Structure formats: structure tokens, C-alpha cells
Amino acid sequence: MSAAQEPRPRGRRWAAALIAAVLLAAGTVTGTGVAAAESNGGVRVMPLGDSITEGTQVPGGYRIGLWQRLAAGRYTIDFVGSQFNGPGSLGDHDHEGHPGWRIDQIDASVSGWLRTYTPRSVLLHLGTNDILQNYNVAGAPQRLSTLIDHITAAVPDADVFVATIIPLANSGQESAARTFNAAIPGIVQNKASSGKHVHLVDMHSKLTTSDLIDGVHPTSGGYDKMAAAWYAALQSVSGSIGQPGGGSSGGTAIKGVGSGRCLDVSGASQANGAQAQIYDCNGQPNQQWTPTASGELRVYGGKCLDVYNRGTADGTGVIIWDCNGQNNQQWRFNADGTITAVGANKCLDVPNYSTANGVKLQIWSCSGADNQRWTRAGS
Known part of the structure; x- marks a missing residue:
């Protein structure tokens, strides 16, 4: 992406999204499909499950109240998934809820979804349809265990929140749900x-059949x-939704x-391979970097500043x-203000003193120059 193509500061884009949400508040957004346009660079959370995640009977379901609590808490969150629905009062309509789907059906596609959306946290509520369809109910716990293994293999740094399923009004089905x-x-x-x-x-335990x-x-x-x-579960696990005020835990510009410009991820992308660059400082999550004890510079919680293909050449x-x-x-901050790429023993460099x-940034033999x-x- 050239400098001319770089989006305007992301603060404006996010403000526009909030205005659009307010304008839509009286209506309902419907439809299904990939809805990445609502990505705001926040901490990625994937609501994963069946119709209860989708919000059957009340489009948007729990995602409405969760979004509102996150916004009130000043968390910058990006709901992710291939599905899209809910009212205008829901600021981000993306999710991975599939009405009627059992554990095995979600499991068949989950690795692909996770590779596409790389969530920082996953909210899993699943198993109701296994009970309703009387589909090898005795084997449902093992299917859930296998699904969790596939999730943690695909996104090993993500926090996975596994919920017990909510009550069912039919007494026989409720008995099976309790066993599960x-x-x-x-x-x-x-x-x-x-x-x-x-x-x-x-x-x-949070709901009864009267709910x-x-x-x-x-x-x-x-x-x-x-x-x-x-919301309570996410708040209880440090880093799962970043920190109030945006970005990942402990991030700084x-x-x-x-240049007087900030280390920035091009296009506010969270995709592997997105290039590091300099850009006007704006405080957005793609400019919030967290040094770790192991020498990493983390952004978005689970992504690291990386020298392409382990290269060592200027x-x-x-x-x-x-x-x-x-x-x-691995990166080392030096007393003269340079940042050394440990593997290559070369410095983070702005090409040609631009x-x-x-x-776009590179590594280069260290000179101590302002670039x-x-x-x-x-x-």
C-alpha cells in the first residue's frame, strides 16, 4: 500500500462507525455474510455457537448487552466472524453463530474461521442442538472437548471461554442438558x-426457564x-479484552x-504479514506496542513485530x-534510542531518512542516525 493509499487516521473511521450505529439505532440490521468492514482495530472477540449466539427471537442476542457493557467500560473491541446481524444499537454485528448447528458441525469449520479472524478471545456456547436433536448425547462432552482442542491449536494465545448451556423448558431435554x-x-x-x-x-445458573x-x-x-x-468472565481474565481506553494491555506509542511519526501497522490490519510503517500518531490500537520480558514488541495482544522470513540482510x-x-x-531498546532486531543484530530503520x-520499515546496519x-x- 503506498502512502497515498493509506487510510485517514483510524480515530475518524471509528467515530464514523459510532455515528452510523446511532443513526441505525431505531432499526434492525439483517443479512448474513462476511462483515469485516466493521473491524476497528480493537481486541478481536469471536462469539461462537448456534442460534443462541446468533440471537434467534431477539436478533443480536447477548451480543447487544455485551457490546453495550464493553463500550460503557471504554474497551475497544472488534467482534469477528463470518456472520452478521442485529440491531443498530449493536455497534458491531459480526459473529460466528449458526442456528441449528451441533458441535460436530461447528467443529468442521472452526479452524478456517479462526485462521481468518484470529480472535484474541472466543466465547463458546454450544451443545443445545445436540440435545434438541438427540444426536448421540452421551458423546457430546467428548465432541466438545475435541472442538476446544481444535480451537486452542488454531489460536493458542487466545483465551477460550466455555459456557455451560442455558436451561431448556422440556424436562427431558433439561435433564440431558444438565448431564452434559x-x-x-x-x-x-x-x-x-x-x-x-x-x-x-x-x-x-444465570437463567431460568422463565427467561x-x-x-x-x-x-x-x-x-x-x-x-x-x-462480561464478568472477560473482565476476570487479564488481557482478554485489553484495557479500558483501547488497545492491548500496557501498550504505548x-x-x-x-520523522515525528509513530510505529504503525499498515491499514490497521491484524493479518499475518501486515507491514510496519511510520504514520501520524493517533493513539489507535495499531500504534500501541507492549514490550515483554522475552523481548517481544506486541500489538493487538497476540501479534509481534517480526523481521520477515527471519532475514538478516540490510x-x-x-x-x-x-x-x-x-x-x-525479539527486540532490544538501546541507550541511544535505537531498537535492535536481536536475530539479525540490525536496527529498526526508516528507509532513506524519509x-x-x-x-514501510526495514532493518539496516546500525548507525545511530535519527532515522x-x-x-x-x-x-
Whole structure:
């Protein structure tokens, strides 16, 4: 992307999205499909499940109340998924809720969705249709366990919140649901004990059958109870939704001394391979970098500043990539303001001493010149 093609500062784009949401508040947004246009560079959260995630009977479902709580808490969140629905009062309509789908059906597609959207957190409420369809109910806990394994394999740095399913009005189905739910704490504990970022959400106890509109799906009040439970769970796990005020935990801007512009991810992209560049400082999440004890510079929570293809030559490009602990993702801040790429032993460099918006960064033999010197916010 050339400098001329670089989007205007993302703060304006996000403000426009909020205005559009207000204008739509009286109506309902409908339709299905990829809705990446609502991406705002915030922490990616994937609502994953069946019609209760989609919001059958109350379009948008729990996502409405959850979005409103996140916005009120000043969290910058990007709901992600291939599906799209809900009212104008829901600021981001993307999700991965599929009415009528069982655990095995979600499992068949989940790895692809996760590779596409790379969520930082996943909200999983699934299993109701296994009960309703009487589909090998005894095997449902094992299917759920396998699904969780596939999620954690695809996005190992993500926090996965696994909910017990909400009550069902039919007594026989509710009995089966309780048996299924009883297995979930042990499944979650097993994953957590093996080092996976998996967390239990006791959703069943938050609703009663009086919160159901049709014996299966919640009323608007029931969905709001789900929203409150999800919000409390997310707040309890550090980093799962970043920090109030936007971005990922502990992020700060890094400004080029020579240019006066900030280290920035091109196009506010969260895709592997998105290029690092300099751009007008604007405080958005794609300019918030978190140094870690292992030498990483993290952005969006789970992406790292990376030297392309582990290159060591002058002129090798600098990108973002899933954090993996390799030395091409390790950086050292030096006393003279330079930042050394540890694997290549070369410096983060603005080519040709440029100061223009959108100039893509590289590594180069360290010289200490202004185009290789950087300052951190507050330093």
C-alpha cells in the first residue's frame, strides 16, 4: 500500500462507525455474510455457537448487552466472524453463530474461521442442538472437548471461554442438558491444567426457564443476563479484552525521532504479514506496542513485530506475525534510542531518512542516525 493509499487516521473511521450505529439505532440490521468492514482495530472477540449466539427471537442476542457493557467500560473491541446481524444499537454485528448447528458441525469449520479472524478471545456456547436433536448425547462432552482442542491449536494465545448451556423448558431435554453441563468443568480444568487458556463460564445458573421466549431461546432480558455473565468472565481474565481506553494491555506509542511519526501497522490490519510503517500518531490500537520480558514488541495482544522470513540482510522488511518466541521477534531498546532486531543484530530503520506517512520499515546496519532512533510514550 503506498502512502497515498493509506487510510485517514483510524480515530475518524471509528467515530464514523459510532455515528452510523446511532443513526441505525431505531432499526434492525439483517443479512448474513462476511462483515469485516466493521473491524476497528480493537481486541478481536469471536462469539461462537448456534442460534443462541446468533440471537434467534431477539436478533443480536447477548451480543447487544455485551457490546453495550464493553463500550460503557471504554474497551475497544472488534467482534469477528463470518456472520452478521442485529440491531443498530449493536455497534458491531459480526459473529460466528449458526442456528441449528451441533458441535460436530461447528467443529468442521472452526479452524478456517479462526485462521481468518484470529480472535484474541472466543466465547463458546454450544451443545443445545445436540440435545434438541438427540444426536448421540452421551458423546457430546467428548465432541466438545475435541472442538476446544481444535480451537486452542488454531489460536493458542487466545483465551477460550466455555459456557455451560442455558436451561431448556422440556424436562427431558433439561435433564440431558444438565448431564452434559456436568461434564464441562472437568473438560475445562483438564485443558487449563495442560497449559491452555481455557476458562469456564457457568451460564446455566444465570437463567431460568422463565427467561426463555419459546422454551429454547432467551427473551431480551434472558439474553442480557448472558451478556452480564460473559462480561464478568472477560473482565476476570487479564488481557482478554485489553484495557479500558483501547488497545492491548500496557501498550504505548513508539515515535520516530527523525520523522515525528509513530510505529504503525499498515491499514490497521491484524493479518499475518501486515507491514510496519511510520504514520501520524493517533493513539489507535495499531500504534500501541507492549514490550515483554522475552523481548517481544506486541500489538493487538497476540501479534509481534517480526523481521520477515527471519532475514538478516540490510533492507529486510518488518511486519507483524503471530507471536512464536523466535529471535526474529525479539527486540532490544538501546541507550541511544535505537531498537535492535536481536536475530539479525540490525536496527529498526526508516528507509532513506524519509519522514512521509506510510513509509514501510526495514532493518539496516546500525548507525545511530535519527532515522533509527525512537522514543516511547512517557520516556
